Amino acid sequence: MTNAALDQITDSPLLALYPQPLWHWFAQICAIPHPSKHEAALSAHIQAWAKERGLPVIVDQVGNLIISKPATAGMENRKAVVIQAHLDMVPQKNADKIHDFTKDPIEAWVDGEWVKARGTTLGSDNGIGMSSALAILGSKDIPHGPLEVLLTVDEEAGMSGAFGLQAGILKADILINTDSEQEGEIYMGCAGGVDAKINLALQWQEADTTQVAYTLNISGLKGGHSGVNIHLGRGNANKILARFLAAHANELGLCISHLQGGSLRNAIPREASCSFTLPVDKLELLQQRLGHYQDILQAELAATEPALRLSLVDAADPARVLQTKTQQQLVNLINSCPNGVMRMSDEVAGVVESSLNLGVISTTEDSINIICMVRSLIDSGRAYIESHLQSLCDLAGAEVQFEGRYPGWKPDNSSPVMAIVKATYESIYQREPEIMVIHAGLECGLFKKPYPHLDMVSIGPTIRFPHGPDEMVNIKTVGQYWDLLLAVLARIPEKTA
Incomplete structure (x- = not known):
């Protein structure tokens, strides 16, 4: 990462937001250009960071990253979970904005209850989800069972990362996709295309x-x-x-x-x-x-x-x-x-x-x-x-x-992880979440082919107007999403014989 990028992180207004570990990662992600098909610099940064911490890293044949972390003490017998996000972002800007998405950082700023970008897409889709996964990998005090983080490439421009994911790499029983865009909604299905x-x-x-x-x-x-x-x-x-x-x-x-x-x-x-x-x-x-x-x-x-x-x-x-x-x-x-x-x-x-x-x-x-x-x-x-x-x-x-x-992701009303997320949400916020199907192409449908056993769910904060320069993410809901994700990880059940 360049000195200019490091300076941007140090001066970023995002660092004062809750949860700080997540926003610190998002500031780094904004500082490193990562439009679709140009994720190499961000991928290299994450790989170096993980290796410094002794976290095993796999780069598969299409460029997906799989990073593993052992369970925290006392949770070794829990079902393994993979938290999934995509590395790339949609590069869109206003006509009067001078910006090269392959070279220039995203100029994120705080506007009241929202984080926005100046004249470009923000990349909260799926940068917030990616940030949450990396923050958990780097934590020392978040309880969780055996954990994997899957960061796919090229989701926004063809899903080649999800298409290319091979069987046998992931060891998890449960997948939590972080690419949803409405707090209070749990997604259990999506459109194909x-x-x-x-x-x-x-x-x-x-x-x-x-x-x-x-x-x-x-x-x-x-x-x-x-x-x-x-x-x-x-x-x-x-x-x-x-x-x-x-x-x-x-x-x-x-x-x-x-x-x-x-x-x-x-x-x-x-x-x-x-x-x-x-x-x-x-x-x-x-x-x-x-x-x-x-x-x-x-x-x-x-x-x-x-x-x-x-x-x-x-x-x-x-x-x-x-x-x-x-x-x-x-x-x-x-x-x-x-x-x-x-x-x-x-x-x-x-x-x-x-x-x-x-x-x-x-x-x-x-x-x-x-x-x-x-x-x-x-x-x-x-x-x-x-x-x-x-x-x-x-x-x-x-x-x-x-x-x-x-393919689309066919809803499964009997999903155990969906039931866990729903019950956890109700216990935290004292209200029922909406169980939804999204008219967008989440990667979950593609994961089912190499990993038919995976029990999947998708959650995320509230993101408005993704894929356009008006994109914004609601700060409060990022904290709510984070609290929910951590609580769900703590409630993952033990493996059955």
Whole structure:
């Protein structure tokens, strides 16, 4: 860790918060860049720390860390527990924020009851869970049975760490996942998912040099987690842009030269842009149409997207633009692509069953690439959305591939560890927790394949707006989560013969 990073930890306002061991670790994690696929520096730091304390460390073939700690005195015969978190974070920032997630630390600060980051994602998803696991490993006075900590790589960008976890490495009987985001809720199931990668081949023509060039930008949206926040009715910048193009591109004679939007398939797109040319005599009409469209969007999304903004800026004259037929295919494809909640669950009230996030659009030399994140609590729901997208792409003349399918985590109402966590929560807080299924891709479903015997549960503090620059974690609930986790570890039963 660099001297600058060490100085940041020493000066961090997080060190005054409860519980101090957890927040001290979180300050270190914020100081070491760790976006998905760039976790090596943080992993090396944790490995060195563990080895200094004589804690056995395994780095498996895909880069997951498994750190073991013996039971505290008198608890040697308890069932073994693995506390699980992921090493990576989602790298998202505001457009005006200068930040390199592979080099720059996260600027965490305290805002009343919340910890936030300045202009970027905070990484409390899953940095708080990771911090709690490491704080317990480093403790000398927390009672627990045989303990393992599993820190997976690449959870946010494909779950390759969970996919690659091999049988036989973990010895535990119970797994506590720390990636949930609402205090007072115990998660016992989650959605599965798949990435839909759409490719539309492009045909170009020379740009008309008598036309003027502009770029239309969509900005100011909240974004957020494409599973946890998908039901909130937030605007998707890609869809907002396509809606305008579908309504007015032909009328205005727009000739598209570049289209892009979003940056992660599992984050609701906050920004999108389209560069184009148009006849100079259509410019006034374009400005009128944009003003009217802005009014429509403000009326429709006033409650959810008060900062939504459409802006038109000068662009460099392009050498080429899309042919008319290709442009029509592209606009129709994006405009008609489903997005948002597809169906609510019949079994779990208030929980989304199936959803789709049109997350990323990018233009290359010869194609437009679109990445959608499909989620569903049931395999048939996911398969239906795949079929829907396949049919749409067939009609649009595009190709689609489905990659990285991962299973959901099927709820187990008879789970012993869920019963322990529930009873422990009630004894501490004198109220019943909610037993929940989350519309997000926890890694638990993947762990069941190499470790079918694992009894699993997921808990965490209250995190708002993960996967976006508005991400924040509630300080009080971090303490509540910590107290619950320690109390659960103390209540783990003895092994049966």
